[in-house]
Amino acid sequence: MAGFQGKSVLVLGGSRGIGAATVRRFAAEGAAVTFTYAGSKDAAERLAAETGATAVVTDSADRDAVIARVRDSGPLDVLVVNAGVVVFGDPLEIDPDAVDRLIRINVAAPYHAAVEAARRMPEGGRIIVIGSVNGDRVPFPGVSAYSMSKSALQGMARGLARDFGPRGITVNIVQPGPIDTDMNPADGPFKDLVYPSMAFKRYGRPEEVAGMVAWLAGPEAGFVTGAMHTIDGGFGA
Template sequence: MHSDKKSSGRQVLVLGGSRGIGEAIVRRFAENGDNVVFTYAHSQEKANAIAAETQSQAVKLDVSDRAALANAVAEAGELDVLVFNAGLLAAGDPLDIPAEEIERLFTVNIHAPYFAAVEAARRMHAGGRIIIIGSVNADRMPMEGLSAYSTSKAALQGMVKGLARDFGDRAITVNVVQPGPTDTDMNPADGPLHETMHGFMAIKRHAHAGEVAGMVFWVASQEAAMVTGTALTIDGGFGA
């Protein structure tokens, strides 16, 4: 019975799915009976464990390699859902951060989701879903040292507005989901800045990765067929 459910599920590709929010997204779609392929950059053992638990497929990929990225999207076949969750964070005085580090951040956070979305749309089913994981820092940056990061996340808002129009004639929706502080390896709920971050929030806690996955899952649903070209923020009021 389970295999029948899997065969009737949607074809889903999650770029960056081996930890944190990405892992929660993979698990949410897999639990629904969707056929999930996800990529990972480094943690092969963890990725293989997730793939075995969820009956999904793990693929090693550096999203900054444009040819490899295009190939991975093409090999995933006729997608129903693309979720781009890979991302880099560079923090510090912009006068001191090496230019190469910033260029790589822009490549991973801006160029890669654009090329992934375009490649997916070439063979995506009508009514497909393209969802990029951004950040509330696109709308509010109350701390120093994150200007390049917030730049990269703000760029996603313009990207989804344009691509939503480009692919709208096929009823493909394109949106960015913008988490605030979320309890992951990169930003643990008990990390050194948690009190500062909670001070900006109306609901003073980190989000759980599963809460973000829930919003992504809804955006990918038929209910959300008229939601496109927009940013959906889940941040506990960080940007309020």
């Protein structure tokens, strides 16, 4: 495959899970891929060696670091923002600092990265942010802060789609449901909560999400913008 030959792609949060699958997909299709990581240095180095992508350390909780990373990456054809954190628990007991950090990573970083990328992005550029089905639906308690952050991305995408539309830049959100990753493994503690709500009684694969990202980044999705794209095995049906 060479669907992205000559394209410049930056994946924020690319060392594991959905991010790593996305790096692999773009690299396999010929793109020049750079991806960021924070605490997963070994995984990042292995992925870079495997794919030929460039791994760079960047803390997505640091606004200035995110902006600098996007700026220093030069004109991008595709920006994918995958970096994210989860805070679970009783909102009356959660550390407020943890919630503030979640907002910096899950909401502020995607916004600032998208804006900075758009400064140099050519016509036809693509901005894709990994959200969550929990932006639409909160099926159990303890995820209010996380769901809030993912719902915020929806308003961001709708607004930026209008702001950047005259330049032909699309802005879209991919909303996975339960996906088999280190953060939420298929055999992990949440499977008994999510399986009863799913039409397909299995977790999704990171490669399936990466396929949706690649489609949104490709020529067939040039008229798709300001939209939420759910891939959840019927979890929210």
